[in-house]
Amino acid sequence: MKKISDFVLDMDESVTLAASARAKALKAQGKDIINLTLGEPDFTTPEKIKEAAKAAIDSGKASFYTQSGGLPELKEAVKSYWQRHYGYEISAENVVVATGAKFALYTFFMTVLDSQDEVIIPAPCWVSYVDQVKMAGGKAVVVKTEQSHDFKVTVEQLEAAYTPKTKVLLLNSPSNPTGMIYTEAELHAIGEWAVAHDLLILADDIYHQLVYNGATFTAISTLSEEIRKHTIVINGVSKSFAMTGWRIGVAVGDSEIIAGMTKLISQMTSNASAVSQYAAIEAFANPDMTDVETMRQAFEERLNTIYPLLVEIPGFEVVKPNGAFYLFPKVTEAMKLTGYTDVTAFTTAILEEANVALVTGAGFHAPENVRLSYATALPSLIEAVTRIKKWVESKV
Numbered sequence: 469m470k471k472i473s474d475f476v477l478d479m480d481e482s483v484t485l486a487a488s489a490r491a492k493a494l495k496a497q498g499k500d501i502i503n504l505t506l507g508e509p510d511f512t513t514p515e516k517i518k519e520a521a522k523a524a525i526d527s528g529k530a531s532f533y534t535q536s537g538g539l540p541e542l543k544e545a546v547k548s549y550w551q552r553h554y555g556y557e558i559s560a561e562n563v564v565v566a567t568g569a570k571f572a573l574y575t576f577f578m579t580v581l582d583s584q585d586e587v588i589i590p591a592p593c594w595v596s597y598v599d600q601v602k603m604a605g606g607k608a609v610v611v612k613t614e615q616s617h618d619f620k621v622t623v624e625q626l627e628a629a630y631t632p633k634t635k636v637l638l639l640n641s642p643s644n645p646t647g648m649i650y651t652e653a654e655l656h657a658i659g660e661w662a663v664a665h666d667l668l669i670l671a672d673d674i675y676h677q678l679v680y681n682g683a684t685f686t687a688i689s690t691l692s693e694e695i696r697k698h699t700i701v702i703n704g705v706s707k708s709f710a711m712t713g714w715r716i717g718v719a720v721g722d723s724e725i726i727a728g729m730t731k732l733i734s735q736m737t738s739n740a741s742a743v744s745q746y747a748a749i750e751a752f753a754n755p756d757m758t759d760v761e762t763m764r765q766a767f768e769e770r771l772n773t774i775y776p777l778l779v780e781i782p783g784f785e786v787v788k789p790n791g792a793f794y795l796f797p798k799v800t801e802a803m804k805l806t807g808y809t810d811v812t813a814f815t816t817a818i819l820e821e822a823n824v825a826l827v828t829g830a831g832f833h834a835p836e837n838v839r840l841s842y843a844t845a846l847p848s849l850i851e852a853v854t855r856i857k858k859w860v861e862s863k864v
Contacts, residue, residue, distance in 0.1 A: 483831030491825035524746035538565025569717030577604035590621035591833035647789020683790035
């Protein structure tokens with residue numbers, strides 16, 4: 469008997485989770501591994517949020533199912549958050565709560581895609597986008613951007629990728645893995661192009677509060693009423709509020725699509741975790757969350773400290789990002805210097821010989837790059853870059 473479906477056999481494993489698992493396994497064996505793989509803040513959840521969760525448990529509120537689309541109180545908190553950060557009003561019918569932003573993305577694809585509908589995805593891109601589109605029966609059209617253009621897609625590239633089957637354009641700004649942010653002018657041009665072709669825009673804004681060195685985040689959904697009507701925004705609490713483990717994401721946009729996503733959630737998970745929803749109310753509703761700014765400033769310091777150190781590594785070409793918490797150097801020359809032709813083998817060697825865990829760029833559709841997360845303590849980051857530099861120099 470064939471136990472596993474062809475679909476699962478053909479599916480790629482998340483390279484970030486695989487790299488993290490390998491690093492943890494080596495660390496468990498006693499090796500001094502510095503793990504720079506996961507996009508996970510090294511801060512704990514703010515106290516006010518934890519207290520809200522404890523109160524929900526103690527009162528008994530967290531013991532029961534909630535509405536499939538999310539607690540009404542949480543939707544009200546999201547509405548308040550949207551007004552503060554996006555500057556426009558939304559209604560409860562425009563909000564759905566999911567078990568993490570990752571699941572919100574998947575339910576969106578499942579809701580809007582028919583067989584072989586196409587989704588344009590600029591690359592480098594987060595590792596799960598392409599497989600989620602495939603899981604929903606769609607076709608991912610990956611458009612490669614250039615490091616020389618700050619990894620940003622152009623309208624000309626989008627037009628070249630467009631076909632009558634194109635239904636969705638996915639934009640992630642600030643980006644995972646590059647950390648780059650689209651300007652308002654760039655987003656205007658892209659948004660108007662999408663509207664002209666009557667496409668849905670899926671805006672993954674999960675890193676929107678994590679911007680550095682005077683950079684400005686612009687939400688594409690704020691640029692015009694027509695662009696907003698075409699846009700579904702994905703956001704959540706994991707990155708900005710150090711709540712990766714709580715698994716709360718939200719989607720905001722067209723009420724018909726939101727209703728479809730809610731219907732799917734009712735059959736797939738029933739609802740997001742109740743206690744996590746009560747915690748998220750505090751995160752979204754509280755405008756005075758100083759912990760977020762403290763964390764943002766720490767990431768900014770780490771970026772500004774290790775970027776110039778990374779540039780000094782022979783063969784590393786680095787564009788300084790202005791958001792998220794990743795660096796994504798091009799390592800083509802470094803691979804040549806060290807005798808490697810495959811980026812995955814290169815990152816494996818760094819792990820096993822330099823004891824630093826990075827993520828291969830291959831999973832991000834960028835086989836000339838590696839990703840490192842600076843969401844870890846600064847001394848460890850400095851030591852990690854030092855180890856990589858010594859390793860490369862030892863091979864030259």
